[in-house]
Amino acid sequence: MTMKTEILTLLRESGDYISGQELCNRFQVSRTAVWKVMKQLQGEGYIIEAIRNKGYILKENPDVLSLSELKSRIHNCWAGREIYFHEETGSTNIDAKRLGEEGAPHGTVVVADQQNAGRGRRGRAWESPAGKDIYFTILLRPGFAPDKASGLTLVMALSVVQAIEKKCGLQAGIKWPNDVVVNGRKVCGILTEMTTETDYIEHVVTGVGINVNLEVMPEEIKNTATSLLLEGGRKIARAELLQEVLERFEVNYGAYAEALNMEPLLEEYDAHLVNRDRQVRILDPKGEWEGIAKGINRLGELIVDKGGGQLVEVYAGEVSVRGLYGYV
Numbered sequence: 001m002t003m004k005t006e007i008l009t010l011l012r013e014s015g016d017y018i019s020g021q022e023l024c025n026r027f028q029v030s031r032t033a034v035w036k037v038m039k040q041l042q043g044e045g046y047i048i049e050a051i052r053n054k055g056y057i058l059k060e061n062p063d064v065l066s067l068s069e070l071k072s073r074i075h076n077c078w079a080g081r082e083i084y085f086h087e088e089t090g091s092t093n094i095d096a097k098r099l100g101e102e103g104a105p106h107g108t109v110v111v112a113d114q115q116n117a118g119r120g121r122r123g124r125a126w127e128s129p130a131g132k133d134i135y136f137t138i139l140l141r142p143g144f145a146p147d148k149a150s151g152l153t154l155v156m157a158l159s160v161v162q163a164i165e166k167k168c169g170l171q172a173g174i175k176w177p178n179d180v181v182v183n184g185r186k187v188c189g190i191l192t193e194m195t196t197e198t199d200y201i202e203h204v205v206t207g208v209g210i211n212v213n214l215e216v217m218p219e220e221i222k223n224t225a226t227s228l229l230l231e232g233g234r235k236i237a238r239a240e241l242l243q244e245v246l247e248r249f250e251v252n253y254g255a256y257a258e259a260l261n262m263e264p265l266l267e268e269y270d271a272h273l274v275n276r277d278r279q280v281r282i283l284d285p286k287g288e289w290e291g292i293a294k295g296i297n298r299l300g301e302l303i304v305d306k307g308g309g310q311l312v313e314v315y316a317g318e319v320s321v322r323g324l325y326g327y328v
């Protein structure tokens with residue numbers, strides 16, 4: 001950690017005044033050097049007050065997304081232990097794949113404030129304007145077989161739901177397999193892409209886009225998509241939310257990788273499943289059909305009642321699911 005990142009961590013974690021002299025002693029630098037760091041932090045948007053005889057205090061936590069902010073918050077064992085931040089990039093999924101090819105460790109995270117070639121599922125684009133949303137990708141090197149990789153998306157969806165509920169006080173749900181929904185509209189999409197060597201995963205990247213502080217949704221998607229600000233009525237500090245997502249993911253991934261199935265997370269996943277007990281249309285390329293969604297199984301497949309008690313297990317990679325009455 002740089003001195004700036006460490007000072008930021010100290011200020012946030014103490015929540016109180018820290019004397020200039022204490023900081024000088026700790027880092028073995030002059031008062032001017034400490035003062036310069038404070039000026040830099042203020043320039044980045046932090047409200048830091050300096051009071052004679054008391055020292056420095058961090059007054060409020062603005063929505064700053066920067067490498068120092070992320071590094072000063074994320075202290076996981078592996079999820080985000082190595083972190084990259086770009087003001088602007090093409091796609092964090094592509095950046096993470098490149099890092100994967102270059103040998104970056106399991107858990108490396110790439111975050112961007114803006115993407116100019118953001119990718120969605122099924123070849124669609126993901127609109128990624130600056131200063132509002134979260135775009136990040138985590139690089140994973142799971143030791144398991146490629147057929148277990150689709151579960152990672154479900155594990156991430158659950159982690160995002162938990163983080164939103166904790167940090168935004170909103171109730172969030174999952175539209176199987178991996179859209180996160182608030183009040184019936186999508187707030188988060190997840191795109192997992194894999195590089196395999198026939199029978200094992202070389203590496204896999206899971207990219208997450210969360211609509212956080214957008215005040216107005218673009219016309220084309222406003223019926224099906226929303227933002228956390230629009231639903232909760234207050235601005236969210238993106239770094240704080242991202243920190244929570246990564247903390248949850250580290251724990252949930254651990255449970256999934258140990259069991260090698262969704263069993264330990266199943267109950268909580270199902271409790272958040274918005275399709276549960278609802279009519280869904282299965283868009284199977286071999287022929288569309290309808291049924292009632294019941295929940296997921298240990299493989300993360302959706303169990304659908306086709307009628308007359310005939311239960312069919314639907315695999316995420318093959319089909320898409322639509323609600324009959326709108327998006328969910």
Ligand code: BTN
Nearest residue numbers: 091118119120121189190207209
């Ligand atoms: C979807 O279509 O629902 C998935 C959207 C995934 C978007 C995220 S934003 C960060 C990462 N980088 C990308 O290019 N896409 C994913």
